[in-house]
Amino acid sequence: AQKITQTQPGMFVQEKEAVTLDCTYDTSDQSYGLFWYKQPSSGEMIFLIYQGSYDEQNATEGRYSLNFQKARKSANLVISASQLGDSAMYFCAMSSASEKTSYDKVIFGPGTSLSVIP
Amino acid sequence: GAVVSQHPSRVICKSGTSVKIECRSLDFQATTMFWYRQFPKQSLMLMATSNEGSKATYEQGVEKDKFLINHASLTLSTLTVTSAHPEDSSFYICSASLADSYEQYFGPGTRLTVT
Numbered sequence: 147a148q149k150i151t152q153t154q155p156g157m158f159v160q161e162k163e164a165v166t167l168d169c170t171y172d173t174s175d176q177s178y179g180l181f182w183y184k185q186p187s188s189g190e191m192i193f194l195i196y197q198g199s200y201d202e203q204n205a206t207e208g209r210y211s212l213n214f215q216k217a218r219k220s221a222n223l224v225i226s227a228s229q230l231g232d233s234a235m236y237f238c239a240m241s242s243a244s245e246k247t248s249y250d251k252v253i254f255g256p257g258t259s260l261s262v263i264p
Numbered sequence: 265g266a267v268v269s270q271h272p273s274r275v276i277c278k279s280g281t282s283v284k285i286e287c288r289s290l291d292f293q294a295t296t297m298f299w300y301r302q303f304p305k306q307s308l309m310l311m312a313t314s315n316e317g318s319k320a321t322y323e324q325g326v327e328k329d330k331f332l333i334n335h336a337s338l339t340l341s342t343l344t345v346t347s348a349h350p351e352d353s354s355f356y357i358c359s360a361s362l363a364d365s366y367e368q369y370f371g372p373g374t375r376l377t378v379t
Contacts, residue, residue: 179366183370188372189302189355189357189372189373189375190370190372190373191308191357191359191370191373193367193368193369193370196366196367198366237307237308241366241368250361250366251298251310251313252298252310252359252368253310254307254308254309255307256306256307257306257307
């Protein structure tokens with residue numbers, strides 16, 4: 147069975163500092179994708195970054211980077227130069243294609259609540 | 265980018281009634297739509313996967329007779345919560361994906377309160 151683990155229920159970071167949000171995953175699939183989403187208090191899910199299991203380079207999107215360590219099955223999110231608007235819930239997620247279907251199903255980790263301190 | 269809308273954004277209904285939530289892909293045709301449920305301070309739990317023109321695939325533990333899903337077109341999927349109870353109160357989020365695309369596009373969510 148597939149599983150996403152986020153061991154940090156809550157994190158604090160000083161404004162302008164960098165922060166790493168941890169994510170480990172478990173899957174027996176060879177091909178899968180890893181995502182990070184941000185969910186502010188409004189509830190909308192905001193896509194941040196994606197890493198494919200066969201991608202050799204770590205994904206980067208602006209201030210977000212994904213530290214992908216395939217052998218350790220970890221996909222940590224690094225946010226550089228934190229801003230007050232970064233305060234939100236962050237979810238790590240994984241998709242993999244079922245052999246029986248043509249679509250990818252996404253499962254989510256429990257989330258980490260990030261608070262940026264002025 | 266691709267936009268997914270949900271309607272209504274908030275709904276309050278009485279126990280025993282049914283409520284329908286719509287999920288629309290506004291500027292693209294979604295081959296697959298997904299329905300999630302999120303309780304306060306918890307993660308998103310996948311309820312079911314909806315493919316246009318076929319029956320929805322429900323996750324284990326989700327009652328298909330209680331949560332009716334209809335995917336009438338490539339741009340619309342509906343979730344009907346039948347005979348709602350207070351424990352059905354939750355945040356319901358849909359997402360849509362394109363064929364051969366890894367990304368899911370999420371709707372803004374619907375907050376359901378059953379009194």
